[in-house]
Amino acid sequence: MAGNHQVRVRFAPSPTGQLHIGNVRTALFNWLFARQRGGIFILRIEDTDVERSEARYETQLMEDLKWLGMDWDEGPDVGGPYPPYRQSDKMDVYREYAERLIREQKAYYCFCTAEELERDRAQAMAEQRQPNYSGKCRNIDLAEAERRRAAGEPAAIRLQIPERPIRFHDIVRGDVEFSNEVVSDPIIVRSSGMPTYNYVVVIDDAGMKITHVVRGDDHISNTPKQVAVYEALGLPVPEFAHLSTILGPDRERLSKRHGATSVANFREMGILPEALMNYLALLGWAPSGGDRELFPKDELIKEFSLQRVTPSPAVFDTEKLHWLNRQYIKQSAPERIRQMGIEILQRAGLLPVSVNSNVSGWANSMIDLLAPYVDQLDQLPEKAKIIFSNDPAAALAVPENAEAFNDKGKAVAQAFAKRTESESPLTPERFKAIMDEVKAETGAKGKDLFHPVRIMLIGSHSGPDFNKLIPLLEDGSKLELPVHVKNVRERVAEFMAVLEQRA
RNA sequence: GUCCCCGUCGUCUAGCCUGGCCUAGGACACCGCCCUUUCACGGCGAUAACACGGGUUCAAAUCCCGUCGGGGACGCCA
Numbered sequence: 001m002a003g004n005h006q007v008r009v010r011f012a013p014s015p016t017g018q019l020h021i022g023n024v025r026t027a028l029f030n031w032l033f034a035r036q037r038g039g040i041f042i043l044r045i046e047d048t049d050v051e052r053s054e055a056r057y058e059t060q061l062m063e064d065l066k067w068l069g070m071d072w073d074e075g076p077d078v079g080g081p082y083p084p085y086r087q088s089d090k091m092d093v094y095r096e097y098a099e100r101l102i103r104e105q106k107a108y109y110c111f112c113t114a115e116e117l118e119r120d121r122a123q124a125m126a127e128q129r130q131p132n133y134s135g136k137c138r139n140i141d142l143a144e145a146e147r148r149r150a151a152g153e154p155a156a157i158r159l160q161i162p163e164r165p166i167r168f169h170d171i172v173r174g175d176v177e178f179s180n181e182v183v184s185d186p187i188i189v190r191s192s193g194m195p196t197y198n199y200v201v202v203i204d205d206a207g208m209k210i211t212h213v214v215r216g217d218d219h220i221s222n223t224p225k226q227v228a229v230y231e232a233l234g235l236p237v238p239e240f241a242h243l244s245t246i247l248g249p250d251r252e253r254l255s256k257r258h259g260a261t262s263v264a265n266f267r268e269m270g271i272l273p274e275a276l277m278n279y280l281a282l283l284g285w286a287p288s289g290g291d292r293e294l295f296p297k298d299e300l301i302k303e304f305s306l307q308r309v310t311p312s313p314a315v316f317d318t319e320k321l322h323w324l325n326r327q328y329i330k331q332s333a334p335e336r337i338r339q340m341g342i343e344i345l346q347r348a349g350l351l352p353v354s355v356n357s358n359v360s361g362w363a364n365s366m367i368d369l370l371a372p373y374v375d376q377l378d379q380l381p382e383k384a385k386i387i388f389s390n391d392p393a394a395a396l397a398v399p400e401n402a403e404a405f406n407d408k409g410k411a412v413a414q415a416f417a418k419r420t421e422s423e424s425p426l427t428p429e430r431f432k433a434i435m436d437e438v439k440a441e442t443g444a445k446g447k448d449l450f451h452p453v454r455i456m457l458i459g460s461h462s463g464p465d466f467n468k469l470i471p472l473l474e475d476g477s478k479l480e481l482p483v484h485v486k487n488v489r490e491r492v493a494e495f496m497a498v499l500e501q502r503a
Numbered sequence: 504g505u506c507c508c509c510g511u512c513g514u515c516u517a518g519c520c521u522g523g524c525c526u527a528g529g530a531c532a533c534c535g536c537c538c539u540u541u542c543a544c545g546g547c548g549a550u551a552a553c554a555c556g557g558g559u560u561c562a563a564a565u566c567c568c569g570u571c572g573g574g575g576a577c578g579c580c581a
Contacts, residue, residue, distance in 0.1 A: 014581065016581090046581070048581080049580080049581065052581095110579090112579095114578095114579070117578085117579085118578095121577090121578090124504090124505085125504060125505085125577095126504085127504090128504045128505070129504080129505065130504085130505045130506060130577075131504090131505075131577060132505095132577085154579095156579050158579095173508070173509090174520090176507080176508085178506080178507075179506085181506090182505075182506050182507085182577085183506095184577085186578095187578085187579050189579085190579040191579060192579075194579080196578090196579070196580085196581090197580070197581045198581090200581095201581085217507095217508070217509090217574090217575070218574095218575060218576075219576090220507065220508065220575075220576075221506080221507060221508090221575070221576035221577070222576075224507095242508085244508085244509075244574090245509095245574065245575075247573095247574080249514085251573065251574085252574090253574080253575090279515095282515065282516080282530090283515070284515090284516095285516095286515080286516050286517065286529095287517090288517080289517065289518095289528090289529080290516055290517030290518080290528075290529060290530085291517070291528070291529040291530080292529080292530090293515090293529080293530050293531085310509095310515095310516080311508070311509060312508090312509050312510065313508095313509070313510095313573085313574065313575095314514090314515065314516090315514060315515075316514095316515095317514050317515060317531070317532085319514080319531055319532055320514075320515065320530075320531045320532080321531095322531090323530085323531055323532085324531090326544095330544090372543070372544060373542090373543060373544090435540090439540095445540070446540045446541085447540070447541060448540095449540065450540055450541055451541060454541065454542090460541095460542085461541055461542075462541060462542030462543075463541080463542065463543090464542085464543080465539095
């Protein structure tokens with residue numbers, strides 16, 4: 001394909017806060033589209049809102065994108081042929097274009113005051129009309145307007161919307177048409193001399209030779225205004241693709257009150273980046289056939305297509321994200337999960353700040369054992385409670401557990417206790433032998449045999465395999481850890497004390 | 504209020520453009536069974552949807568109109 005047909009897309013966030021999940025999805029679709037088509041993905045930081053923009057958010061935003069696995073070909077850090085990629089502050093260019101529009105009578109000075117406009121708007125609403133600009137300054141003679149400005153009267157510049165419908169093509173929604181009646185002449189330069197967003201964004205996008213504008217559908221109503229700017233300036237109009245909104249479970253736009261909504265949140269929770277990317281891609285896009293869910297990055301790039309993006313809004317479903325995350329945890333190299341797990345356990349105060357090889361070896365086996373049980377890695381400390389804490393009273397307070405210690409269960413507990421008080425350390429082999437003896441002595445088998453023992457050891461009748469659990473308890477008890485791990489003998493002794501007392 | 508967008512299982516969606524292959528497919532969740540001396544994992548299975556009403560047609564989830572419902576935009580914010 002010839003170079004001049006090359007796809008050029010951009011993600012243009014404002015560094016005013018944490019990168020929101022909806023915005024990353026927009027970034028992702030831009031990126032996937034660019035990579036799929038062998039195009040250019042551009043990062044442009046919109047920090048014109050000086051009051052709210054912060055450098056740390058910009059850094060964070062770039063880290064978040066990288067963490068997710070995205071890269072950009074042009075941007076504030078890597079440069080590119082059409083700078084600037086940070087400030088879209090090209091005042092002279094904006095002014096020059098605005099002057100040209102005035103000269104060509106495609107734009108005009110507007111002397112209306114804010115109060116006047118507000119009054120008109122309120123009246124239109126009251127009369128159930130579209131609150132459009134009246135157009136009262138449209139016919140002020142240019143010479144007259146210049147005279148008033150020279151006399152110090154403040155004036156904004158408005159673009160004159162043509163007397164015909166404005167159409168544009170949207171890859172997701174097809175042809176979209178807005179009647180010119182509903183598109184007010186937009187202000188492109190404020191009376192303060194500052195250009196407005198709808199004007200600036202067009203010049204910036206055109207300047208960067210953007211071929212496809214992929215963004216959230218909250219911009220769809222702005223699009224006719226922007227198209228009018230392109231046309232007035234004689235600039236080529238790009239293709240558009242407006243992505244639907246991501247909703248919370250209550251079908252309201254996803255926001256902070258729905259819980260985790262920023263990339264940073266998911267990262268801290270121990271969601272793997274490939275799982276998040278996969279999930280986000282599936283929100284609004286599906287492959288033809290729609291029968292595959294697992295899409296690693298490379299597969300997404302291969303399969304993605306903007307034409308297949310759905311126009312309807314999607315509810316964010318944490319359960320499905322969790323499912324994908326579990327899939328990727330299982331597929332992932334064990335070392336990676338171990339390392340992440342150790343950091344999380346350290347933060348929870350269960351592992352020392354610096355781990356020696358004895359501790360890390362032990363921690364690794366523990367993480368290997370527990371990781372398949374979690375939806376997100378930050379659940380590890382909670383799951384590790386079975387190893388780090390031992391509370392017989394609490395365990396017996398659960399009716400279901402207490403029931404396991406009927407006469408037969410109690411006999412099992414006593415027989416087991418009798419054999420383990422001298423058995424230390426306990427190996428899995430020895431454990432098995434003991435269980436066989438207990439079985440012979442008490443006649444208990446199956447659940448009757450194993451439930452009491454498991455409750456004694458970890459306070460619950462469900463949990464990981466004994467063969468792996470026993471060594472973890474025995475080895476852990478010998479390590480210097482912030483929280484002492486009790487071995488089997490200690491656990492059984494404590495448990496029996498409480499059990500006898502209750503009887 | 505006006506305009507725009509959207510409307511398939513509880514959720515994400517395939518199918519819709521190019522009507523018949525749809526007895527509407529897949530996935531998550533839920534439920535059941537199997538595996539496992541428990542739980543989880545895994546395997547198998549079940550329940551579950553074309554918003555409603557009119558057309559057009561031999562035939563409509565698919566095309567047209569209307570209604571209802573949801574979301575968004577209506578700024579000298581971005």
